[in-house]
Amino acid sequence: MCDTHRRTRSDLRPISPNTRVALEQGASLTSPWQCVEQLVLNSLEAGATSVAVRAHLAPNNLWLQVADDGRGLGREELKVVGRLHWSGAAGRGRSLAALRGVAKGVSIKSTRRGCRTCSVNFEQGRRSPVVEEASSKRSNGTKVTVSGFLWNRESRRLAVREAADLSKLKRGLMAFALARPGVRLVLFLLVFTYFVQGQS
Numbered sequence: 001m002c003d004t005h006r007r008t009r010s011d012l013r014p015i016s017p018n019t020r021v022a023l024e025q026g027a028s029l030t031s032p033w034q035c036v037e038q039l040v041l042n043s044l045e046a047g048a049t050s051v052a053v054r055a056h057l058a059p060n061n062l063w064l065q066v067a068d069d070g071r072g073l074g075r076e077e078l079k080v081v082g083r084l085h086w087s088g089a090a091g092r093g094r095s096l097a098a099l100r101g102v103a104k105g106v107s108i109k110s111t112r113r114g115c116r117t118c119s120v121n122f123e124q125g126r127r128s129p130v131v132e133e134a135s136s137k138r139s140n141g142t143k144v145t146v147s148g149f150l151w152n153r154e155s156r157r158l159a160v161r162e163a164a165d166l167s168k169l170k171r172g173l174m175a176f177a178l179a180r181p182g183v184r185l186v187l188f189l190l191v192f193t194y195f196v197q198g199q200s
Contacts, residue, residue, distance in 0.1 A: 029095065029098050029099055029102050030153070031165065031168070032055060032057060032062060032064060032149065032160060032168070032169060033165065033168040033172050035064055035099065035146060036053055036064055036066060036172070037172055038099070039066035039095070040053070040176060040185070041095075042066075042095070042096075042142075042144075043068035043142070044070075044176075044180065045070075046070025046071045046142065047070050047071050048069050048070035048141075048183065049069055049182065049183055050068065050184040050186075051067070051068045051184070051186070052067045052186045052188065053065070053169065053185070053186065054066075054187075054188045054189075054190055055166065055187070055188070055189060055190065056189070056190040056191070057162045057165055057166060058162075059158065059160070059162075061147060061148055062146075062149035062150055062157065062160060063145075063147050063149070063190070064146040064149060065143065065144065065145045065146065066144050067142070067143040068141050068142055068143075069140060069141045070140065071113075072110045072112035072113070072115075072140040072141055072142055073110040073112060073118070074110075074112045075118045075130055075132060077110075078110060078118050078130045079120075079130055081096055081108060082097055082100050082108075082120070082122060082127065083097060096144075099146065100127075101125055102149065102150055102151075102152065102153055103122075103146045103147065103148055103149045103150075103151065104123070104124060104147055104148025104149075104152075105122065105123055105124075105145075105146070105147040106121070106122040106146055106147075107119065107121045107144070107145040107147075108120050108143070110141070110142040110143070111137050111139070111140055111141055111142075112140055113140050116132050116133060116134075116135075117135075117137060118130050118131065118133070119131050166189060169187060173185045173187050
């Protein structure tokens with residue numbers, strides 16, 4: 001072997017475990033469907049019988065929301081949700097750590113039976129404190145709202161094609177519905193209209 005080759009090989013170092021996990025998770029959320037799929041799997045793990053998915057795939061702001069009637073998360077769980085190396089019993093939930101790294105905003109609002117509704121927000125990956133609402137809804141459930149999905153991954157964001165990606169969402173949710181006939185899955189496609197007032 002030549003000296004250059006040996007020097008190159010000796011310069012290589014294994015990446016740290018944190019970097020490995022970040023790469024694995026970042027690679028897993030590169031499209032609207034992958035994001036929705038992970039959130040729906042979280043809902044199903046929580047025992048949801050009804051899951052509503054809302055999507056608006058504008059090129060400048062990919063917006064997604066998954067709401068369910070599952071067990072919900074309590075205040076203490078919301079304090080750790082979205083942390084690296086934390087997951088639910090079946091290993092789900094790790095996607096929230098990856099999601100906070102590729103979404104401009106993530107809002108998680110949840111109610112668990114017998115508890116007040118609590119929420120936590122992430123802005124550009126930074127967590128805000130858990131907030132407990134004065135009033136609570138009567139039923140369990142969690143709502144995850146994602147705004148600015150892929151905001152810091154421009155090439156991935158620009159690769160999203162509204163019609164093609166909405167078709168993937170529909171096909172993916174139909175596959176979930178066929179595999180779990182006892183779960184109601186609904187997809188709402190949102191259209192936001194912006195009005196700009198001209199100067200007179």
